[in-house]
Amino acid sequence: MPGRFITDRQHEDYMTLRRHHTQKIAAAKSGFSASTGARIDHDPRPPSQKRRDRRHGGGKPDPLAGLWDEEIVPLLEEKPGLRPIAVLEEMEHRHPERGLASARRTLERRMRAWRAEHGPDREVIFRQTHPPGRQGMSDFFDARDLGVTVAGAPLTHRIYHFTLVHSGWEHAEVVLGGESYTALASGLQNALWQLGGVPHEHRTDSLSAAFANLDQDAREDLRLRYETLCADYDMEATRNNRGIAHENGAIESRHGHLKARLEQALLLRGSRDFEELDAWRRFVAQIVARHNARHRDRLAAERPHLRPLPARRSCDYDEARVRVTSSGGFVCRKVFYTVHSRLIGYELKVRIFDDRLELFLGSTLIDTLPRGRAPSGGRGGHAYVVSYHHVIHSLRAKPQAFANLTYRDALFPRTEYRHCWEALVAAVPQRRACRIMVGLFWLAHDQTCEAELAAALIEIVADGDLPDLEELRARFTRTPGDGGPDVPVRIPAAGSYDDLIPGQGAAA
Known part of the structure; x- marks a missing residue:
């Protein structure tokens, strides 16, 4: 066929057939054209000998003559990792008079062929069989390139991804922070309890991201906590070698599939x-559920091989102790949180989850706060998770403190309040602006009308006016008669409940 070299065996067959047949018949029976037969009749040497003797490029001079064996091969033997472009640039530097720019493809072919015969050993990927119920895998991937926004703001997040290797069943959930132990422990347990069983082995990557910026004692503590978590679920904890992603390939490839879906x-x-x-979060869960529906039969076959769940979940949070300062809050991992002022001076136990903080006074849960994230790329700065509900009582007594409050910009519950503050500062003296703004906060807090007040403020500012605090108070303050219509409630006789008990009441 055109473009394919004949073999020595075809050449031998042709020479045998040629003794008793014409050139055309002998060539056809040997599997090549009559013109090829004519070339063999003209030069009866075997193809292998012709290729050895043939000059480069079908008669063109070899551009690497005098360089390949003398300089390039020793260079490759000394430094096997060199790329063709680097070798070509080095030869051009040594021999600028040779004009080697057009020899790149020739060099690439020669180097590829040389490495096949003389190059170093390469790593072999060993394909594995995965028995049912044997292995589950966890990993994270960056989801920022999906371009998701929440209320118009870009969402910086990762997605935790778990899969059963045999059946392909998956679980995925949104993670707001990095690859922390709390995110892994929470996501893994959510996956297992949703699955209703436990694989014999749980495999992750090297967990280097979770260990980042930790000292040796903290790393050892984290390693022990992860192994304890797996022991609680009777799973063998395994990790792939650092930097060897293909050892976790059963889930690495599925990252791409999930992201594409x-x-x-x-x-x-x-x-x-x-x-x-x-x-x-619900959207991600729906997409994963659709995928799992297609693997229902494989999961049904794997489920009997899974181990049972433990009696209860294991710990999936970090703990810290903080003291509420006179500023009405506390700092936890470079984030300032406000709490109710009555807690000033108390020490609180904090359970740190990926998306929230649970605050305990002794053993009593007293509040749950959304978790903030420390600013990246800077030192000494703080992020703020604050609520005007926590500080409004004191701020109402000292309204001028609002102007230069360190967390003032984080105190606005909605953008409408921020725009209102900007309009006030631009139009009236700062002292009056502070009194009006604090008064609006108090009105929203006292009358629980934050959203309704925000809608009114945006209309006022859009018309070029300023809020009239007295008018807004009269508009949004509820009177005792504003509690809604009276609903008559008839309380049944206590004896009538006996009718609900089988075998008693009227039916008896």
């Missing part, structure tokens, strides 16, 4: 913006 689903949705974070 999410991308396509977002395209079909027509918008990447979600009203709230929980809406995006």
